Amino acid sequence: MAEKKRQMKLACHIHATGHHVAAWMHPGSQKDAGSNPEHYMDMAKLAERGKFDLMFLADVPAIRDGNLEGLARWPQYMAHFEPLTILSAMAAVTKHVGFVATASTSYLEPYNLARLFGSLDHISHGRAGWNIVTTSNPAAAGNFGRDEHYSHAERYRRAREFVEIVKGLWDSYDDDAFVRDVGTGVYFDHKKLHRLNHQGEFFSVKGPLNMPRPPQGHPLLVQAGTSGDGRGLASDVADMVFIQQLRLSTAQAIYKDIKARVVEAGRQPEDLLLMPGMAVIISDTEDEAKRQNDWLQSKIHTDVGLELLGGQLGYISLKGVDVEKPLPESVMPPENTSEGARLREMLKDNPQTVRQMYEQVSGARGSHVLFGTPTQVADGLQEWFEGRGGDGFIIQPSWLPGGMVDFVDKVVPELQRRGIFRKEYEGTTMRENLGLKRPPSRYAN
Numbered sequence: 004m005a006e007k008k009r010q011m012k013l014a015c016h017i018h019a020t021g022h023h024v025a026a027w028m029h030p031g032s033q034k035d036a037g038s039n040p041e042h043y044m045d046m047a048k049l050a051e052r053g054k055f056d057l058m059f060l061a062d063v064p065a066i067r068d069g070n071l072e073g074l075a076r077w078p079q080y081m082a083h084f085e086p087l088t089i090l091s092a093m094a095a096v097t098k099h100v101g102f103v104a105t106a107s108t109s110y111l112e113p114y115n116l117a118r119l120f121g122s123l124d125h126i127s128h129g130r131a132g133w134n135i136v137t138t139s140n141p142a143a144a145g146n147f148g149r150d151e152h153y154s155h156a157e158r159y160r161r162a163r164e165f166v167e168i169v170k171g172l173w174d175s176y177d178d179d180a181f182v183r184d185v186g187t188g189v190y191f192d193h194k195k196l197h198r199l200n201h202q203g204e205f206f207s208v209k210g211p212l213n214m215p216r217p218p219q220g221h222p223l224l225v226q227a228g229t230s231g232d233g234r235g236l237a238s239d240v241a242d243m244v245f246i247q248q249l250r251l252s253t254a255q256a257i258y259k260d261i262k263a264r265v266v267e268a269g270r271q272p273e274d275l276l277l278m279p280g281m282a283v284i285i286s287d288t289e290d291e292a293k294r295q296n297d298w299l300q301s302k303i304h305t306d307v308g309l310e311l312l313g314g315q316l317g318y319i320s321l322k323g324v325d326v327e328k329p330l331p332e333s334v335m336p337p338e339n340t341s342e343g344a345r346l347r348e349m350l351k352d353n354p355q356t357v358r359q360m361y362e363q364v365s366g367a368r369g370s371h372v373l374f375g376t377p378t379q380v381a382d383g384l385q386e387w388f389e390g391r392g393g394d395g396f397i398i399q400p401s402w403l404p405g406g407m408v409d410f411v412d413k414v415v416p417e418l419q420r421r422g423i424f425r426k427e428y429e430g431t432t433m434r435e436n437l438g439l440k441r442p443p444s445r446y447a448n
């Protein structure tokens with residue numbers, strides 16, 4: 004029997020008006036997208052029409068603080084829904100597509116988070132996932148009673164403890180605890196309810212969680228970013244990793260490294276799916292796609308570019324820097340962050356002006372850009388997929404809604420024709436569609 008071709012997984016990363024910083028200026032964009040629930044519900048239905056595995060909503064519990072005169076030119080995180088609330092509405096109008104939201108281990112309590120994602124998993128009948136982030140934006144600290152953000156290492160120590168508690172809380176009830184037996188009058192078997200009694204460095208959580216075990220056992224666990232600490236956390240606990248890389252060779256190296264770490268952690272390589280971001284611009288001709296890309300790039304205002312680049316350099320201010328010259332020598336990309344590593348790589352073989360740097364990182368935010376005809380975009384995805392740069396991709400439409408419509412109507416059929424993407428959903432839960440196991444409860448024998 005012929006072996007089934009390896010198939011790519013597809014996620015879409017929805018920033019309200021689109022992935023490009025200038026997306027909101029596109030003539031076809033949904034200008035008020037960040038506070039328009041119908042826009043998000045339409046995107047969910049569209050993703051499901053394209054048989055996407057999941058939609059991903061990023062989040063930070065703060066505005067982007069800094070040079071507000073510049074930041075007023077860019078809506079991301081400035082007009083923004085709380086992700087789980089809008090995802091509940093999106094779940095109600097779909098049946099198959101999964102939903103992953105970012106939530107911060109630095110600025111939530113594990114009990115709150117376990118309830119939120121457990122609820123979304125029940126509401127969506129097994130389609131919820133959590134993008135575990137430690138939050139790099141220091142502006143969040145001031146919203147939660149802190150003068151300063153936690154250090155990078157402390158954030159990740161806290162994240163590890165946080166995740167273990169959340170997983171333990173989701174296991175509070177055994178899968179078969181709710182007997183609901185009218186004859187005996189017993190609603191649940193109290194011997195199948197477990198108290199966590201966690202005492203650790205950062206948290207003390209008694210439990211149990213007041214909710215039946217989620218349909219997926221544990222909602223999908225995702226990690227984003229490729230710092231050493233991030234990779235360590237991912238290989239121990241995550242089902243999926245999102246990365247953003249400009250080049251296939253770097254993605255391949257990260258793929259190899261993370262899969263090896265997964266094996267070292269006692270898991271199978273296929274237990275964790277690696278998903279690079281791909282910023283896409285699709286048109287019927289290559290020239291027209293290039294023209295659209297050039298137009299969006301030309302709309303990056305210098306102040307926005309400097310804010311974005313400054314953020315990636317460790318949230319420093321670049322106000323007043325000469326953008327036609329290379330970065331001042333006193334400014335070095337951070338050593339321990341994924342963004343720092345990407346910037347260092349960018350500078351290594353091609354010293355650039357500040358303008359060239361921010362143009363590379365602010366349009367697509369550090370992802371590889373695929374622009375061209377549907378065939379060319381499909382070729383690019385197939386090359387990265389077959390070259391083991393990823394198990395699939397987070398598609399980042401440059402502007403919305405049109406960029407997503409083009410991908411679903413023009414690129415998805417091409418990938419299906421090539422036999423590298425599904426024509427129908429395989430299962431009912433997100434884990435089933437992704438080919439990932441349902442985790443047993445820690446109390447199961």
Ligand SMILES: Cc1cc2nc3c(=O)[nH]c(=O)nc-3n(C[C@H](O)[C@H](O)[C@H](O)COP(=O)(O)O)c2cc1C
Binds near residue numbers: 060226228230397
């Ligand atoms: C595709 C993708 C999506 C991300 N989404 C978020 C997000 O929603 N919120 C957030 O605070 N960080 C987000 N990040 C950033 C990472 O979680 C991480 O904070 C960042 O890469 C810096 O941390 P690190 O150097 O430890 O990796 C995202 C990263 C990637 C690659």
